[in-house]
Amino acid sequence: MIYIKGSKFDITELKSTYPVQSVEHKVLVKMEESSFRYNFKSEDVLKFELLLRKEIAASARALDRSGFGFAVFSKSQCNPEYWNRENNGGFSLKQGKSPSKAIRNIFENGRLYRNECATAMVIVYYGALLSVFKDRFDETFPYIYLMDWYIIDPLLQGIGYPRKAHDMLIGDRAYFKNPDVHPETMWLQGENVIVLAEDLYYGHGIGIANAETFIEILNRNRKEGAAKSAYLMDEVARPDFELLSDVYHERTATAQTIYWRNMV
């Protein structure tokens, strides 16, 4: 069910503007058919969420194709032309460099970069936001720090807070947990993924696959005598679509961006 300003929203007209196989169409129909009540303050916010979800899925597929390598934090690598590699294995944008060019560089020269699965998720979100905000990306995200969700832009904080969700939608961040992971392969304690379609996920280091494949790979890396299988958790993390929509439609000042820059 979709509600806008407290009233039930008829999706017929909006649905007709998207091709049947498009992400927007699929998400809209899933929201409509759900018993959960999806509330929006305007149709613009709903449209923005649909657009951003489409771009998140596209960005995940693009990062998968980019050659971006897997490495634990201690062995992470980045292109020093755009990024500083920090002590903790994260990447911070070099002073004077364009955020949009630096993000685009990851997708275009993925082989120059290596990091683990959570940081890859953050890169996916920035890639999607770059496609949406286009030439306004640099002013909206002037400072970028890529290191999972430990240090994260206030505009993206939602992706670091998974919560129970009624539905798993395309563009959500989900997590395969491996409770009996082998103690020597800590990075396989779980796998962060982006939902791409019904039972199709992108996880950095594994690629694009269904749930069974992710679980099988994680299960191969369990301790001796493991009793518990890896599984897909029933929680998802989402960016604050409404906040981002407000910024996109210039209803919110960028004061918090300035605050974040000074904080790191």
Place this chain on the structure above:
Amino acid sequence: MVYCMYFFSFSKLDEILKKEEKASCQTYFRKVLSENRNLAIKLVNDTRITFPCFFVLMPVVEKENIYSLLREDLKKAYDFSKSVSANKPSNLKKDIKNKILLKWMVESSHLHNNLGGDFNEVVDVAVSILANEYRELSLLGIISELIFMRNRYDENIHDLVWAYFRFNTPITLKYIARFLDSKNPKDRKLAKKLLGCEAKSCKDFLKYMTEDESKMIYTDESFQYASNPRVYAAKEGTDHDLHKGKQV
């Protein structure tokens, strides 16, 4: 067998590492090797040597081809470190000798600072094995110190924190709570993050915890999963939640 002498006095090589850079320690060791090989072997095999110091010297051991002259436990530490760095299984079987070796690696690791990601990765795996396979609770104090020490240098703590909480006992929280009273604001900030509560002092936290620890359940959440992992949550049917008021 590795002894615990490093608690009382440093080896010659450790003294150099403590006073100078990693490179100086390596240069000194190389120099002694070229001038008096027997003395150099004696220095590296000193029972007081710490794992960080040995780790720093590993490239010299490799280059100068002196692996075969190392004590047996140092050979094992060398092999273990190489396996971890190559992301390969160490095949270190579970026995008392290996437990003592891993304990030495972890216990002595806080005696030198800021040795870099490769070193930290080896220590993280050692902690993970000690937590998951041996449940060596005597190390909780030292591991909690290590977490905060690394954080002061802005080094990565994610795997170490995960491995630490895999000891799967609320006692881990009590050790973290000590840092609520630290004079260092970075310590206090991290302690609050790891405890997931707004307790202002260790005393406050312990009072809260002792009300009923048994109502808390380990969740195994980590930084790989969430910005502020809820490592312990209230058991179903109880209201004993450390994370009251937290955004979830």
